[in-house]
Amino acid sequence: MRLATAEISLAALDHNFKRVKEFAPASQIMAVLKANAYGHGLVAIAKRLSSADAFAVARIDEALALRAGGLVKPIVLLEGFFEPQDLPILLANNFQTIIHHQSQLDALMNCDLDGMLTTWLKIDTGMHRLGISPEQFSKAYQTLSQCEHVNPNIRLMTHFACADDLSNGKTQQQLAVFSELIADKKQQTCLANSAAIIGWPDSHGDWVRPGLMMYGVSPMLNKVGADHGLAPVMRLKTRLISLRVVKKGEAVGYGSTWTCPIDTIIGVVAMGYGDGYPRHAPSGTPVMVNGKQVPLVGRVSMDMITVDLGLETDAKIGDQVILWGPELPVEVVAQCADTIPYELLCNITPRVDYHYIE
Structure with a gap:
């Protein structure tokens, strides 16, 4: 007798990915697979998401597990790297890294690599968790631009604190801060998580990063997935x-x-x-x-x-x-x-x- 079982519907996953495209048709999709694909199975889910433009995970061990599973798409490390000795691993495996702290900038400036890394400079527009402060942004961007180990196409990112609540004005405030800071930068952007994909279309940018909604669950307050046309996986x-x-x-x-x-x-x-x-x-x-x-x-x-x-x-x-x-x-x-x-x-x-x- 089969007892405790997590039955995973790949058809539902396909359906939800299509819904992401319908919500954000002009954006590339960075599928978020951290925490074992939100409990759904990291490698199995990644293999099914062949239409994703990139994957995102929290930490390097998750990224290495995807490579060991045969996945070759770009992988973004949402928490970035933690030690300078991680950098050769990132380069060898074509991992892209978030830059959110001065210590990471220092490590990049002082490393010895045989190539260039693709980086995402994360700006703290109000979440106050990870990210370069608005006051630090100009200097941090300049530092990355001058680093010989960094691809000059520096991508820009932020994260919303209250996007699940459409009545909260903080998302608009964060969006305004981000837009003003990057107004003269011709770089790709990524702001929208699942809640912003659904509730804040002005935030979609060049990339969106769906997580919870891909698995058929609502990221919004007092809603269920079916309210957005999503199917539980x-x-x-x-x-x-x-x-x-x-x-x-x-x-x-x-x-x-x-x-x-x-x-x-x-x-x-x-x-x-x-x-x-x-x-x-x-x-x-x-x-x-x-x-x-x-x-x-x-x-x-x-x-x-x-x-x-x-x-x-x-x-x-x-x-x-x-x-x-x-x-x-x-x-x-x-x-x-x-x-x-x-x-x-x-x-x-x-x-x-x-x-x-x-």
Whole structure:
């Protein structure tokens, strides 16, 4: 019996990539594959995204895994490099690097390379995480331009803090800061993540970098993927492994945190925080059993959750249980668990079996 399985729909991935193109038809697409392609499988997803113009990952080990998997497209390191000794590795593997700090500029100026690196100069327009400050931009750009180890076609980037909220004016402020700074530069730009691709078309630039939306999940507040014409790529599913009658007043699970209000049948599901299901999901979080939505009850255990099936259930041991997927948006589960869909998708553990389907 196949138990905890992440079923990955490659057809849905294709559909979502086409939606990115429809949202930003004039932009090149940098497909974001960090964190194991948001929990969907780094190399398998990359191989399917043959129409992407480039890939983006957070760190060099992810980029090397793509090269080891046979991927030859340009790869952008969104966190850049961390040590000067990384630079020959970047050059040998045709990795492009974000430059976001003076220490990286110093390393480039003092390195000894046999070629030139393609760089993206990241400007902090208000996120206040990574990036050169607006006051530093002119000097940093000049330094990169004068570096013999840097391709003169320096690309320019920023990141939005509040693009998921269309009522927040900060995105327009950041866009204005960026536009003013680069007004006299004839270089390629990349500003828009998934939320900006959907909600802020003025930000699309020469490149867009879709992440969450490629996997069929909404990056916007209080929305689900279907609201944007996206299709969920992952269906996390498992099986019922036990059924038992529990009487009114009896408690279920660790800590006895949930007590039956009436006699009922409790289903035990082979899924827990050891598989990546959120331990803090409360009683009442929806779960799908045989196409019917039922509530999770009691605490999430390492290997199991319990659900209230009701006395009239026709469920039996071995029946399919869906934790999230097309039938139950991961955004809904995340909201119940007081978290975000990014975390749920990225927390899938290695013991979950991946099954890629057309």
